[in-house]
Amino acid sequence: MFYDPKKDLISRDAQFLKSGANLLRLPSEKEGDVGVEDMVITYTEAQKAYLKAKDDYLKALPDNTRNTVDALWTGEGRNPNAALTAFRHFDSASLSYGFVGDRPQTVWLVDYPLFERIHYLLVAGFNVFGPVTHQAATRLFMDHLRLEAENNFLSLFPASQRPKIYRQWNRGLLSEIKSAVVNPYYGYGKDTGVHFTSTHYAQELFGQVEQKLGTAIGPSVTLHRCPPKASCDRIEARPDQVEMERTLKPLTSLVGGGIQYLPELSLIRIHDQAQSSSEGRVYSLVNNKALENVSLMLLESLRRLPEEDTLTVVPGIVGSYPNFFFDVPKDRLKDFVSRILTLKSPEDFSRIVESYGVRRTRPDFWNFSDFFNRSYLEEAPVSSGLLDLSRYENL
Numbered sequence: 001m002f003y004d005p006k007k008d009l010i011s012r013d014a015q016f017l018k019s020g021a022n023l024l025r026l027p028s029e030k031e032g033d034v035g036v037e038d039m040v041i042t043y044t045e046a047q048k049a050y051l052k053a054k055d056d057y058l059k060a061l062p063d064n065t066r067n068t069v070d071a072l073w074t075g076e077g078r079n080p081n082a083a084l085t086a087f088r089h090f091d092s093a094s095l096s097y098g099f100v101g102d103r104p105q106t107v108w109l110v111d112y113p114l115f116e117r118i119h120y121l122l123v124a125g126f127n128v129f130g131p132v133t134h135q136a137a138t139r140l141f142m143d144h145l146r147l148e149a150e151n152n153f154l155s156l157f158p159a160s161q162r163p164k165i166y167r168q169w170n171r172g173l174l175s176e177i178k179s180a181v182v183n184p185y186y187g188y189g190k191d192t193g194v195h196f197t198s199t200h201y202a203q204e205l206f207g208q209v210e211q212k213l214g215t216a217i218g219p220s221v222t223l224h225r226c227p228p229k230a231s232c233d234r235i236e237a238r239p240d241q242v243e244m245e246r247t248l249k250p251l252t253s254l255v256g257g258g259i260q261y262l263p264e265l266s267l268i269r270i271h272d273q274a275q276s277s278s279e280g281r282v283y284s285l286v287n288n289k290a291l292e293n294v295s296l297m298l299l300e301s302l303r304r305l306p307e308e309d310t311l312t313v314v315p316g317i318v319g320s321y322p323n324f325f326f327d328v329p330k331d332r333l334k335d336f337v338s339r340i341l342t343l344k345s346p347e348d349f350s351r352i353v354e355s356y357g358v359r360r361t362r363p364d365f366w367n368f369s370d371f372f373n374r375s376y377l378e379e380a381p382v383s384s385g386l387l388d389l390s391r392y393e394n395l
Contacts, residue, residue: 001083001209003111003152004073009058009066011112016057023050026117027137028125034137043137044182047144051151051185058189067155068193069205069212072109082216087286087312087319089264090300091391094319098218099225101286101312102252103206106169108149109156118145139297146294147183154187156194157201162187165201172303175293223313224252234315240330241281241315244270247333248283250341251311258343259309262287263323263393267372270328282375284319285326286312311340317376317384321391325358325368332356353395360394 005011017024023046027034058064065071075082085100086093110118126138150169154162166186170179179186196204210217219234223245226232232249233242264287271280290308291300312318328336339352353359358368369389376384 001107001109001153001213002073002081002115003066003071003109005112007065007071008111009061010054013057016053017113020050020053023047023053024113024117026121026125027134027141028121031125031127032131032134034133039133039137039140043141044144047141047148048182048184051148051183051188055185055188061189064190065193067189067191069156069208070193072209072212074213075216077215080216083213083218087265088294089319089321092319092321094321096314096318098216099210100218100222100314100318101288102224102310103202105202106150107153108146109152110149111152114145114148114152118142121145136297143295144182147179147186151183151186151188155189156192156205157187158196159187159191161201169293170295171292175295178295223249223315237315244281244283244330244333245315247337248313251285251313251337254311254341256307256309258340258345258348259287259311260289260304260306261343261346261349262311262340263395264289265319265322266324266326267317267322268326268328269368269371270330270333273329273331280371282316282372282379284312284314284317286314286318288312316379317372317387320385321388322372323391323393324395325372326356327358327368328356350395357395360392 003011010016025043025046027038027043030038058066073082080097083098085096085098087096087100121138121142127134154166157165166179167176170176194205194208198204219236221232221234223232223234234245237245262285266285266287268283268285269280270283288310290305290310292303292305296303326336336352336356339348339355343349343352358365362368369387373386376387
């Protein structure tokens with residue numbers, strides 16, 4: 001999400017930004033000459049000093065309107081970029097309009113100075129062919145900007161709850177030490193201006209955010225987001241899709257279990273037995289791998305929390321790098337879902353692949369690839385492209 005530049009005090013105060021200009025430097029300014037000392041000390045200390053200046057500035061204001069839902073940018077009701085969902089996979093990422101899937105633990109709330117630095121760090125100043133030090137410095141500094149964006153979101157919560165929420169986001173000894181060193185000024189400014197009526201802070205806050213952003217969040221009813229006493233059937237879904245999605249719905253409530261054995265991103269073709277290989281409905285199945293934290297570049301396997309993994313089920317195609325295809329006849333969809341719900345071992349998953357998987361060694365593999373590419377083109381005629389199969393797993 002984004003602050004409305006017309007309402008955000010930080011984005012509009014040229015004097016404050018000018019006074020802190022030297023603290024807003026990026027490692028990309030040195031291109032390939034950035035050293036270890038720069039990565040670990042110089043830019044980290046500059047960012048920390050900027051966060052302190054930002055915190056002092058907001059605390060000194062008589063009326064801190066920044067910590068309210070009213071400060072959010074709505075896209076004027078027509079710009080779909082007001083709410084975005086990022087799926088960050090192990091070696092790829094994708095972005096979708098609106099809020100896709102279940103409500104996440106963390107959100108990036110981006111002000112203009114932060115947005116500008118993200119652009120110059122990752123786009124304008126990034127050299128794909130640069131040395132390892134340049135790429136490592138970019139990755140390390142991007143983590144500082146991630147923390148700043150999460151700090152902005154955290155400031156919408158009551159001040160008394162921020163330490164508890166922040167610790168939940170950054171579990172593990174190394175992450176706690178790093179956070180204490182590089183990000184001691186989380187939850188900027190004064191107490192929140194958001195009014196809460198219960199102790200279900202995250203649920204209430206997301207509800208108010210969704211109401212504020214309106215149509216920018218996407219469909220009001222999805223497989224994951226269902227208003228009270230609603231049928232949970234998508235308004236735009238066709239009758240055959242309604243039936244499919246009612247069957248797929250239990251996957252959205254699954255936590256832990258055998259999710260860890262599933263690929264990160266799977267595309268599912270659901271079809272009638274009589275349909276040809278060029279027909280059917282497409283759904284994306286995203287494996288949300290839980291981690292203690294995302295603060296470190298290495299040792300991800302040691303920070304995994306498979307008991308907290310979840311699944312996101314999305315009509316259509318999410319991402320550009322599918323890891324696997326599934327081909328499921330509609331009359332066997334219940335069996336496919338049931339097997340995932342009861343998945344307990346790699347052997348169980350192998351049996352799912354044997355029944356419904358599309359391995360690269362199948363003679364008709366490219367028929368399936370063509371089907372998903374055609375479906376993608378029909379779904380997003382302007383932004384779609386050919387799906388990249390370089391990360392496809394031959395399970």
